[in-house]
Amino acid sequence: MIERFYPNEYIDSVYELDINKFKKKGISAFVFDIDNTLAPFFVKIPDGRVRRFFERLKKNGMSVGILSNNKRKRVDIFCRELNVIYEYKAGKPGLRGLKKMLKRLETKPSSAALIGDQIFTDIWCANRLGMYSVLVKPICKKDQFVTWLKRGIEGYVINAYVKETSK
Numbered sequence: 223m224i225e226r227f228y229p230n231e232y233i234d235s236v237y238e239l240d241i242n243k244f245k246k247k248g249i250s251a252f253v254f255d256i257d258n259t260l261a262p263f264f265v266k267i268p269d270g271r272v273r274r275f276f277e278r279l280k281k282n283g284m285s286v287g288i289l290s291n292n293k294r295k296r297v298d299i300f301c302r303e304l305n306v307i308y309e310y311k312a313g314k315p316g317l318r319g320l321k322k323m324l325k326r327l328e329t330k331p332s333s334a335a336l337i338g339d340q341i342f343t344d345i346w347c348a349n350r351l352g353m354y355s356v357l358v359k360p361i362c363k364k365d366q367f368v369t370w371l372k373r374g375i376e377g378y379v380i381n382a383y384v385k386e387t388s389k
């Protein structure tokens with residue numbers, strides 16, 4: 223039961239993503255969450271590291287998209303400089319926004335990975351769609367209130383996952 227919430231991979235940050243490893247798996251598209259995955263929710267524009275990272279992904283032939291549950295203004299401003307496809311108010315863990323994103327990226331779920339910091343939002347919808355799911359540690363301890371409420375039970379799932387995969 224609990225396994226349905228397990229990510230395929232659990233890493234410290236997006237910068238640990240090994241592009242070549244994904245290519246070998248046949249994955250050529252990355253869909254990123256923004257808040258606490260690429261930046262803390264109170265940081266409005268991507269820093270140099272995020273920008274260089276996205277450049278590198280694109281140079282390496284990855285298709286990249288951003289899928290956020292946050293409001294239009296936040297997502298518009300953040301994505302403007304990154305020159306990527308994006309969707310705001312995506313309604314994760316609902317699948318509508320994610321399906322739309324994959325369509326726009328012209329990729330099928332099995333060729334794409336979703337990278338995010340929340341089990342019950344990002345990982346859950348990726349798993350249900352049969353995408354490769356990557357959980358990252360939240361950048362910052364500070365969360366929006368609703369997110370904070372979910373962290374307790376998330377911790378339970380993460381502990382179970384770490385225990386299981388370290389056997």
Ligand SMILES: [Mg+2]
Pocket residue numbers: 255256257258259338339340
């Ligand atoms: Mg997030």
